[in-house]
Amino acid sequence: MNKKVLATFFATVLATTTLVGCGGSSATTTPSAGGSGADATAQAGASSGKQTDGKNLPTLTTEPLEITLWDIATEDPAKTTQEGAVQRFMKDYPNIKVNQVHQQNDNYKQQLVVAMSSGQAPDIYVHWGGGPMAEYYKSGFANDLTEMYAKYDHPEFIDAAVAQSTYDGKMLAIPFGGLSGCDIFYNKTIFKDLGLEVPKTIDELEAVCEKLKANNIIPFSLANASKWTGSMYYMYLVARHSGNAEFDAAYTQENGGTFTSDAFVYAGSKIQDWVKKGYFPDGVNSLSADDNQDRALLYDGSAAMMLHGAWQVSGIKADSEEWYNENVGVFRFPEDSEAKAKGVPQDVEIGTAIGMGMSFNCFKDDKTVDQEKLDACYVLATQYYNDDTYNNDQLSSGTQPSIKGMEENIDDPNMKIIADVFFNASNVQLWYDQYLPASVTEVHKNCMTELFGLEKTPEEIGKEHDDAMKKAIAGQ
Incomplete structure (x- = not known):
């Protein structure tokens, strides 16, 4: 394996995610009346058989085996949900x-x-797809899963999710994080008190901003x-x-393409x-999203809107579902x-079809x-991170799994809007900091x-x- 620093540019341009249909597979996962991730361990042993029994999957070794998995699930509900998947697997x-x-x-x-x-x-690691x-x-740190994916059972992921998990015709990741559209969350109470309407154009958005500023x-x-986080506005x-x-x-x-063109x-x-x-x-520039300092400004009424990913639904609900239900609405980024x-x-949306892979x-x-x-690893990712309990937990916390038919199970009104925007998009542009080569990503964020x-x-x-893009293309 190549142990060099992973900063070389990949030559093939990844296909833009176009939402035109759903892919097929031999196993479909549907939501069930499971509990939260907190009782996932108990549910793992609810039946005498393994969850994988009767499925077309590789037979796993009976010898001792140790696997290291890296993720970014540092807070609930994702932390509990993902730990539950691991516990169910180890129970079986x-x-x-x-x-x-x-x-x-x-970091x-x-x-x-x-x-x-x-x-x-690590043996398993999560990522957002794209250039990295x-x-x-x-660089030799990702197994080609194409043959396994064709041979063995897996959830019926939508085509967009499969596309974002594929590079150069090779399946390199298993989706598990769900759809993540990017939209504007707003305080419905503030809007109502000030007589503000949801803006449809950027001009109307600026008028809303002026009215909010006038009211401190x-x-x-x-x-x-x-x-x-700032890149979302730029994109x-x-x-x-x-x-x-x-x-x-x-x-x-x-053909004259440049980041100094009119749109940029x-x-x-x-x-x-x-x-x-x-x-x-x-x-x-000193406020941290990892510490939820952006959400804090919404909670105390200091700010009225926040452009962010759909995962904010679960985060805000976890903080206070009552406050969320009373105050939070969502709308798509206005048109130019x-x-x-x-x-x-005007129907290009920003986000991801896999959340993470x-x-x-x-x-x-x-x-x-x-x-x-x-x-x-294949069995853990396809059968436990995408099982009924996991998907039910995802839906309960406001995240839509990237699996065919899951949109029919959404009951949160904001998630319905986000899903409608997502599926009505002509295409979904993956986040720049995931789509661009790694070396260019750092330049972009700076x-x-x-x-x-x-x-x-x-x-x-x-x-x-x-300058960064030219160096990446030249392999420097």
Whole structure:
């Protein structure tokens, strides 16, 4: 295996996730009346047989086996739900020990790269797909699951999820995190008290922001110390101004493609205008999303809106379901009316069809596949992280599994809106910090600090992106 630092660029451009249908498989997982992740261990032994009995799956070893798994489930409900999946697996296969290590989100990718570079990579690790997943595979740290996926049972994942788990025609990950659309959460109570309507255009959004400011309320709650949180605004403004066209061109750096094109300058200029107008909290670059400082501003009424991923539903519910039900609504990012008049599509959405995926690093010292360990990892990921209990817990906490038919089981009104937006999109642009090559990702995130900090102009950060992209393409 190649132990070098994973910073080389992958040559093949990943296909944009287009939601046009659902994939097939031989096993479909449906929600059941299971309990929460907290009682998952008890449920694991509820029947005398294994959950995998009667299914077309590899026969797992009866000898002692140890597996190390890295995830980012540091808080509930994800922590309890994912630990429950591991406990159910170990209940059915007591000879297999899974060492589950929870890592902090912000430093996770860097820690994973360091572990791979030093030959200490875990047997199972989670990721968001995109460019980094391709690099993990090309550097020798991800098993090709294509044959196993074709041969053995697995959930009936939607096509979009399979696409985001695939690189160069190879299945490299098992989805488990669910659909994660990106939309604007807002305080319905504040909107009602001020007589505000949900904005449909960016001009209307700015009018809402001005009314909120006039009433001493911060329009957007944003904690940008994490950097990728500010990127959500940048990505949406680019998408609304140009669809996917200008990003796709800048990504390849071909046919005049550049991150200094009109859509990127528009997005950066709009963000800096909003910063100057006070649409974001003071010290926005010092506030941490990992510490939920953005949610805190919503809770105390200091801020009225927050652009974020669908996982915020489960997080806010876990903090206070009563407050969530009384106060939280959601709407899609408004349209750019001028761009729309020019024929620019306004139905590109930002997010992911897998939430996260699991890849396996199951190799022996001689670099051959450790099939016994790989078999166990496959069964854990497909049959326990995607079983009835797991999926029911996901739905209960506001997350929609990336499995065909699951959208029919949503009862949360905000999740219904998010799902409708997601499935009505012409395509879903994966987060830039997941889609871009790893070396460019770091530049992009640093640029978000510079952008929101008014340290550099949109043109200057665009040039930083271009320089990094050219180096990545050249393999430097």
